[in-house]
Amino acid sequence: MSPSKFQENAVILENSNYRGDYFLITFSAPKISPHVLPGQFVHLQLPHSPELLLRRPFSIYNTNAEAGTLSLIYKAIGAGTGALSILPRDTVVNLLGPLGQRFPQATKDQRIIIAAGGYGCASTYLVAKTAESTGLCLLGARNKSDILVEDEFQKTGFEVQVSTDDGSYGHKGRITELLIPALDAGNGDTVVYACGPNAMLAAVGRLCMERDTIAYLSYDMEMCCGVGACFTCVIKRKCDSPDGWEYVRTCKYGPVFDAREIYWESDKSN
Ligand SMILES: Cc1cc2nc3c(=O)[nH]c(=O)nc-3n(C[C@H](O)[C@H](O)[C@H](O)COP(=O)(O)OP(=O)(O)OC[C@H]3O[C@@H](n4cnc5c(N)ncnc54)[C@H](O)[C@@H]3O)c2cc1C
Ligand code: FES
Missing domain, CATH: 2.40.30.10 (Translation factors)
Known part of the structure; x- marks a missing residue:
């Protein structure tokens, strides 16, 4: 160890x-x-x-x-x-x-957007707390009772916006509906940190890559050993193999990955 x-x-x-x-x-x-x-x-x-x-x-x-x-x-x-x-x-x-590997730190000049679905706020809160600059924190969940630590994010100086699927608090809809205008308001100096369900991470990753915005995604895969010995926790990462991907252990080489490293299902047709 x-x-x-x-x-x-x-x-x-x-x-x-x-x-x-x-x-x-x-x-x-x-x-x-x-x-x-x-x-x-x-x-x-x-x-x-x-x-x-x-x-x-x-x-x-x-x-x-x-x-x-x-x-x-x-x-x-x-x-x-x-x-x-x-x-x-x-x-x-x-x-x-x-x-696991940390979220890479943003520079003072970069604008930070955090996108946290449900308990994804737990993995991203220290990004806001330790950031050298401030930014925007998007908290998304199914309903109001799944929106957590909003006050704590606000205390870091980040602006907080909330979305709920059922509209019981904040914007009614997906967190990505808040992310799109936030990304489009930037001028290329934005870095996105996201944690939440895999479908949310895929949507965040795609939106960021379409805009050449760096996105770091934290994957909560099911884990067994937690230290790289058992291959329970793998996801597909791009590589030079004939298939174009390899399995990578998220407990050891993640859980945080640059969205550009991930082999997305849409990469199959490329
Ligand atoms: C890197 C990492 C960080 C995590 N951080 C948090 C966190 O901050 N807060 C939190 O509440 N949970 C977090 N989780 C998920 C947490 O580990 C699981 O909820 C927990 O292990 C479930 O244990 P259990 O015995 O209660 O559930 P089980 O009885 O083992 O399973 C109950 C249900 O939960 C599902 N499940 C089990 N493990 C996971 C998982 N890893 N991801 C998604 N679904 C799972 C099972 O498939 C099953 O449907 C994290 C997971 C990872 C890999
Ligand atoms: S949980 Fe065992 S290799 Fe990741």
Whole structure:
């Protein structure tokens, strides 16, 4: 393991319901916390649950290096996240991290657009918090209760726009309907950071590439080992092979990829 990755018995300081099925958990994790870069994740081993053998990956939403803490936002959707949601304060949880490649940092002159679908806000918040410039943050979700940490993004100085599929909050429609005018208002100096469902990432990637705008996309693929050993988490990346693509492990070489690296289904006909 490289020196910047640690296995740490972290202690839960807070694990509370944020809203609906979403929870905010904060750990004391002084080994991992100071090394976290925007877009990285931890692989979490559920304690006292031998049936939940595999670790679960979660983006690192926020850190406080001085206090030695890190926070995650997670949606309770299954056995692992359900078990996580009932762990009380002071429970010890083994974390492996920080894992994966960071979102590359924008320069001071670049205008940043963040596009976060659902809990994609967890992977992109540190981009806004650590940015040298400000920009626009687009938060998209199915409905109002899936719009998370809007206030936190606003506190970073980013303008925040919201879209919901059902129109219960903000613009009624897809996040891409907010992204298009935002991209078109720029003058080529924009860099886009996105995390959300794969279909959203494909749409964001296509819109950005059509406009020669750099887009970094963070893929939440299902993962097993989290460290590059098992090939559970692959996506197709362009290469010089006869097929024009190769499988790449998102846990090790991602989860963040430049949209231009991805082999899109539309590339088949090229
Ligand atoms: C790099 C990375 C970052 C992530 N960050 C977050 C985060 O910040 N917040 C958060 O809530 N979740 C995040 N996830 C997803 C999270 O890891 C899964 O929701 C979790 O592992 C599900 O575990 P479970 O045991 O509760 O669900 P299971 O019982 O294993 O599965 C329940 C359902 O969720 C689906 N599922 C399982 N894993 C994933 C996944 N990786 N992506 C999409 N669907 C999945 C299953 O197919 C199934 O339909 C991230 C995943 C990755 C790879
Ligand atoms: S999860 Fe095992 S290689 Fe990525």
